[in-house]
Amino acid sequence: MNLDYSQFFHMMPEVTLMAMLVIVFIIDFATAHKAPIVITDDKTTPSPRPWFNPLVCAFMLIHILLNCCPTEPATAFGGMYATTPMIGVLKTILAFGTLIVFIQARTWLSRPDSTFKEGEFYMLIISTLLGMNMMVSADHFLLFFLGLEMASVPMACLVAFDKYRHNSAEAGAKFILTATFSSGVMLYGLTFIYADAGSLYFNEVSQHLSATPMTVMGMVFFFSGLGFKISLVPFHFWTADTYQGAPTTITGYLSVVSKGAAAFALCAILMHVFGVLLEQWQYLLGIVIVLSITIANLFAIRQTELKRFMAFSSISQAGYIMLAVMGDSGMGVTALTYYILVYVVANMSVFTIISAIEERNNGVTDMDAYNGLYSTNPKLAFLMTLALFSLGGIPPFAGMFSKFFVFMAALEQGSTWAYAIVFIALINTVISLYYYLLIVKAMYINKSENPLPAFKSDCNTRVALAICTVGVALFGVCSYVYDWIFAAL
Numbered sequence: 001m002n003l004d005y006s007q008f009f010h011m012m013p014e015v016t017l018m019a020m021l022v023i024v025f026i027i028d029f030a031t032a033h034k035a036p037i038v039i040t041d042d043k044t045t046p047s048p049r050p051w052f053n054p055l056v057c058a059f060m061l062i063h064i065l066l067n068c069c070p071t072e073p074a075t076a077f078g079g080m081y082a083t084t085p086m087i088g089v090l091k092t093i094l095a096f097g098t099l100i101v102f103i104q105a106r107t108w109l110s111r112p113d114s115t116f117k118e119g120e121f122y123m124l125i126i127s128t129l130l131g132m133n134m135m136v137s138a139d140h141f142l143l144f145f146l147g148l149e150m151a152s153v154p155m156a157c158l159v160a161f162d163k164y165r166h167n168s169a170e171a172g173a174k175f176i177l178t179a180t181f182s183s184g185v186m187l188y189g190l191t192f193i194y195a196d197a198g199s200l201y202f203n204e205v206s207q208h209l210s211a212t213p214m215t216v217m218g219m220v221f222f223f224s225g226l227g228f229k230i231s232l233v234p235f236h237f238w239t240a241d242t243y244q245g246a247p248t249t250i251t252g253y254l255s256v257v258s259k260g261a262a263a264f265a266l267c268a269i270l271m272h273v274f275g276v277l278l279e280q281w282q283y284l285l286g287i288v289i290v291l292s293i294t295i296a297n298l299f300a301i302r303q304t305e306l307k308r309f310m311a312f313s314s315i316s317q318a319g320y321i322m323l324a325v326m327g328d329s330g331m332g333v334t335a336l337t338y339y340i341l342v343y344v345v346a347n348m349s350v351f352t353i354i355s356a357i358e359e360r361n362n363g364v365t366d367m368d369a370y371n372g373l374y375s376t377n378p379k380l381a382f383l384m385t386l387a388l389f390s391l392g393g394i395p396p397f398a399g400m401f402s403k404f405f406v407f408m409a410a411l412e413q414g415s416t417w418a419y420a421i422v423f424i425a426l427i428n429t430v431i432s433l434y435y436y437l438l439i440v441k442a443m444y445i446n447k448s449e450n451p452l453p454a455f456k457s458d459c460n461t462r463v464a465l466a467i468c469t470v471g472v473a474l475f476g477v478c479s480y481v482y483d484w485i486f487a488a489l
Contacts, residue, residue, distance in 0.1 A: 006184050007076035010083060011137075013067045016132045020059050027055070041252065047382070051104040053460070056122050060099045067093045070488060075139065079201060082139035083129050087487035090264050090337055098129050098255040098342040104352045104464035105249045107359055116204025116446060121161065125253065127154040132261035136268070141200040145183070148229070152179045155258060155266040159246040171245025178228055178238040188224025192218025203271045209276050219277050222269075228355070229262040232262040232322065233291040236315050240299075243311035248358055250366070250398070251307055252351030255314040260340035263318065267325045267336055282413075285325060286421050294424070297431045298402060301438075306354055306365045309435075310347075313391065315418030316432060317366045318344055320406055327409035330489045335405035337485050342390065342402040345471030346419050349387035352464045353380055360455050372451035373443040379459070383465055388440060390472045398476035403429065405482070 003250055008015055031049060063363035064399075070086040073080065076079040076347075103121070131150025138144035139437035156179060160172025190200070196215045198206040209215055243251045264439045296315035303309035321343070357380070358365050390399035410422050475481045 007081075007284075010076045011081065012071075013063070013088070013095075013133050014130060014137075016063045016066055017126055017133065020063060021126045021130070021308050024056060024060065024119065024122050024126065027052070027124070029160045032116075032119060039260045040376045052118060053109065057099060057102045058381070060095060060102055064092060064095045065100065067095070068249050078108070079203075080140040081134075081137055083137050084331060087136055089485055090136055090261075090340070093337065093344065094129060094132055094257050094261055094340045096341075097260070097348065098125060098253070099354075100344070100348045100464050100467060101249060101253045103460050103467070104252075104348070104355060106460040107458050108247060108249050108355060111359075119163065120209065121158070124154040124158050128158070128258070130220075130255075132258070135469075136189065136261055136265050138265075139202045141205075142203075144249070144269075146189070148186075148262075148265075151258065152229070155179075155254065159242055160252070161250060162247050165480065166243075167245035168247065169245075171242045172240050172416070174245075175242045182225045182228030182235070184225075184229075185221050186308045189218045189221025189223075189225065190224060191220065194466075202269070202484070206273050206275055208249075209274070211276050211280070211350060216277060216280055217283060219274050220284065220484040223266070223281065226262055226266045228289065229313050230259055230322070231267065232288050232318055233315060237290070239315055240308045240311040242306045243314070244305060247356040248307065251310070252348050252355075255310065255351070256340075256344045257346045259267065259314065259318060259321075260344065263321045263340065265332060266322070266338065270325060271333070280354040282326060285322060286417060289319045289322055289326075290424050291423060292316065292322075293428045294340045297428050297435065300432070304367050306370075306439075307445065309367065309439075310350065310354075312434075313432070316428070317391070320403060320425065323421070324406040324409045326421065329409065329412055329414040331405075331412055332409040334482075334486045334489060337361045337403040337407055338482055341481070341485070342398040343472070344476055345468045345475065346387045346390040346397075346399055348464060349383060349468035349472060350391070351383045352461060352468065353387075356457055356461050359451060361452055367422050367442055368438065370439060371446040371448035380441065383469055384443065386430050386439050386469060388436040390435040392480070393429050394433065395406070396477060398472050398474070401476035401482075422473055 070085045071083055074086045077414060081117050102125070105121065109115060109121060128352035129152045131147050131152070131154070133148060134147030135144055138147055156172055156176040159175045160169050162168040192214050193205060193209070194200055195216070196212060197208040198209060199205055199208065224235060231239040243255065246254065270285070276279055293316050296312045296319065300309055300316065321336060321339050324332045324339060326332070354365060357369065360368050372384065386397065390397040393400045393403040407425065410418050
């Protein structure tokens with residue numbers, strides 16, 4: 001059989017990522033052993049390569065620019081791979097989030113215990129992004145599963161990246177065990193789907209699937225498997241421990257980019273594949289959304305460790321993201337994608353500040369460390385406040401607009417069930433605002449005898465915060481951003 005290599009032209013995001021992966025590997029292999037050896041504290045470590053991080057960031061920026069233009073709908077490899085303008089937009093958003101992670105990771109990677117693994121970090125991140133791209137472009141359950149695992153396995157390595165500090169190894173073990181279990185649950189559900197539909201192609205499954213108890217069970221198992229990946233309640237047990245133990249940079253990446261890709265994939269499959277089971281999955285999704293938002297908010301109030309706090313915030317935000325799916329319409333897909341974009345900039349702004357303070361506070365991420373932060377570092381406190389206000393949905397920041405659009409998408413369904421879920425979500429928005437304000441209170445009101453000393457952030461931190469802050473301030477009021485996403489439908 002002759003392979004039509006022209007099909008790869010329909011996979012330009014994946015092709016450019018593969019090229020980037022190979023180039024980074026070659027550069028790392030060629031330069032790592034040539035670096036001079038320096039002696040610090042009786043430990044031998046390679047000196048940093050100051051040009052490496054800017055080079056990788058430049059590669060990622062080129063990747064974004066090459067693939068940000070709208071793409072025409074196309075399929076490849078027997079219909080297993082499919083792309084649309086909306087999928088292209090989401091890939092651009094995921095790459096944009098990854099670029100922010102690369103920018104703010106430089107300080108952390110310059111530490112003696114991390115600098116020798118800098119190349120591995122970039123390659124693992126690119127590998128996960130490649131897997132996410134394959135997952136969202138899959139039009140066949142086999143390719144979808146392969147993309148999901150391609151994203152999950154390198155992610156486990158990233159979570160355990162600091163294996164000798166801050167419980168990173170334990171976090172990696174918990175992540176890989178839950179990821180393996182969730183994949184098994186998902187595969188078990190797919191066997192039921194295949195038994196009824198006789199195919200794994202999305203279009204054929206949607207045409208031949210029938211609403212039988214077996215297919216409902218298969219859909220529930222599949223939903224549960226992806227629920228683990230998105231960390232929806234009650235599939236969230238791994239989230240807090242993993243977020244706390246993983247390096248802060250990885251936690252930020254896991255909370256926004258990985259979650260966004262999985263949420264979009266679940267949205268597309270529920271709408272386009274399980275249409276015959278619409279009534280069943282809407283009720284199931286509604287229950288999970290209410291549980292995710294409510295329980296996560298209640299647990300977030302009790303947290304004193306900031307990364308665990310953001311873990312429960314992430315679970316709650318996942319519930320809001322999936323709220324857009326309730327509408328089962330093009331508006332829902334647009335609202336979900338827009339929410340992911342806004343969530344990327346707001347959440348990455350918070351994690352960038354957490355990382356900067358952690359590096360200068362002996363690795364401490366307790367909320368008490370932020371007492372009196374405004375008196376010593378007013379700029380960081382102000383930027384943290386803006387990001388938290390966006391996450392809480394306070395106007396005129398972008399988070400308010402993203403929540404408004406997901407609420408409108410859910411209400412478009414018009415049922416009493418949808419109105420009840422939106423009402424509960426609105427109540428929980430007030431609760432979330434309360435616990436976000438706890439951090440603001442710590443920075444501006446709480447006094448500390450030994451506040452964090454004033455320090456000047458490094459260039460990369462300032463660039464990452466500038467990008468995120470511009471997004472938080474302008475993505476909501478500039479209609480072009482939403483119009484760009486809506487036009488991709």
